[in-house]
Amino acid sequence: MVSIVSVAKAAGVSNKTVSRVINGEPYVTEETREKVEKAIRDLGYIPNMAARLIRSSRSNTFGIITDYVSTTPYSVDIVRGIQDWANANGKTILMANTGGSSEREVEIWKMFQSHRIDGVLYVTMYHRVVDPDVGDVRIPTVMINCRPQTSELLQSIEPDDYQGARDLTRYLVEHGHRRIGYVRLNPILLGAELRLEAFLKTTREFGFSEEDLTIRLGMEGSVGAESNYVFAAATEMLTHKDRPTAIMSGNDEMAIQIYIAALSLGLRIPEDVSIVGFDDFRTVSKSLKPELTTAALPYYDLGLRGAERLDTLLQGDESGPSQWVLPCKLIERDSVSRPRAFVTSFR
Amino acid sequence: MVSIVSVAKAAGVSNKTVSRVINGEPYVTEETREKVEKAIRDLGYIPNMAARLIRSSRSNTFGIITDYVSTTPYSVDIVRGIQDWANANGKTILMANTGGSSEREVEIWKMFQSHRIDGVLYVTMYHRVVDPDVGDVRIPTVMINCRPQTSELLQSIEPDDYQGARDLTRYLVEHGHRRIGYVRLNPILLGAELRLEAFLKTTREFGFSEEDLTIRLGMEGSVGAESNYVFAAATEMLTHKDRPTAIMSGNDEMAIQIYIAALSLGLRIPEDVSIVGFDDFRTVSKSLKPELTTAALPYYDLGLRGAERLDTLLQGDESGPSQWVLPCKLIERDSVSRPRAFVTSFR
């Protein structure tokens, strides 16, 4: 393996001079610099990070620890956001996932420690509360898409499920819907509660009563082994005599079943039923016809900002909120129109 | 930072002895070993990988280089397979993705080199032919889900799209379908060609003629910016007077649109049209009602086997085929039945 010494020999200078050139330090003649650079090119020298790290206790490496995120389609964008930031800022990424095992998690923290990682990004697939199993390892950490159970002083950055659901609800109301169905997410997810709460509160603000709302549970059970009631729930809602003119789906994935239920009953979307999703999971939201109006979870930004935040933290800047929330963006597509009854009665 | 020397001091032995214990080398008294292990625990010592690497030029680290894989829902399972293998075998994973940029790719190879990575897993999101942009870096590499353009001696491991499509076609034929529609994948994907070829050849073997088959292009254009004709193509097929009794979809995602097209036309699935997908992209295939019969791409195994293969390669074992293909598994669910006309005519 070609080292700094061999380059020095080839260029006829000392190792320190080579080091200067590599690290762009001043006080090197243009001439010397060129000589060294040529030698580097000729020998194909590439610096050895490990050796560098051993001296300067900054590895310029971030660790990503995930639960199932790398396993699942949803939140990979978080990882992409992190990677892009790391790429742009010369950091390396070490990645590992726990698969839900607490033992494995302790091992991972040790592994991170043994690589002298500068900081950790703790990422979860679903927006949820977690209890990191750090063992006795202590590395600066930013939590992404989750918040710590214990109120430890861990920084976190999360999506604003509440605001997203509120915007979606308003959007429906402003389109004239007065009977709205709601298919709930699995209650074990943080988003389930936040989104439902926003829906309930917002409709109440608009003067809706209990009878205007039909709320059904779509899924329950542990992640990966859920019971799925979405199709049945949607079918039931839509066959009711006072059926809702719009349905709000816990997420985009569940909206597939709502579409199918509606179409199977001969209902047209959006003329007979408007539908909105949540997440903007493109594979689904753009495959549905008409394309699905939904709220985009700020996954990519969560990753980007999280990495950025970790970096400022590492530079000793502890200012800023310890819990940070990023807004969801309403994506208007074609699955919502004014309800027919409503349009008719106001003509 | 607590080092091997501090442990040695605490245990009252030499650093080499500590090293022996850590690496499980023989020739250490049980008594000494326990003394050392206690010191390690007490001090919370964790080995420094960087320092270790500097001596023993094996980093025990694999690099994963992806195109857009970490960006997309599809093939994350490949990464999971790799991670699981790495985890079970004490390897660390360094991950980076090119986002399609060739410049970036060269940088990544350099970065890998500078970390003295043992080997690289080159992973693509879609099954395709690639031309790795290695620069002048040379690291043992296994390609996953893709094959090299130039016939360099790079090992590759790929899914058997042909066999998967053949099995699916047979399945349809064996269920009595004699008029089959086919919605093609984007032709820039390797799978598009292989799957279509299998479909054509298999139907021919069963004595189908051109008129029995309706083949339409579902998507085209560069990845991420495709033109999408699936809904229109399916609608057209299904309104034809001699409409197919079954449709084979290029993949599961496209099947969403086929479902919607069918249902919008008042057709029932599978009674009026049977539908099969490809990929077993669960989020979709299990959300569709009836659940989608499809062929599962062996993503997880691709990752697992790929990592395993790279490891044997690194141990100097060059035997085995340079191109290895893993079968797709037919996943039988509820979107296929015998065609009504067929059943009737044989009663």
Place this chain on the structure above:
DNA sequence: TTGTATGCGTTATCAG
């Protein structure tokens, strides 16, 4: 502007 000596945490050598 350049070079020399030393140390980082580990493993390897070889003598005890």
Place this chain on the structure above:
DNA sequence: CTGATAACGCATACAA
């Protein structure tokens, strides 16, 4: 079985 010491590739202090 155990330990003293060198060596890995680089950065840092200090000297020239």
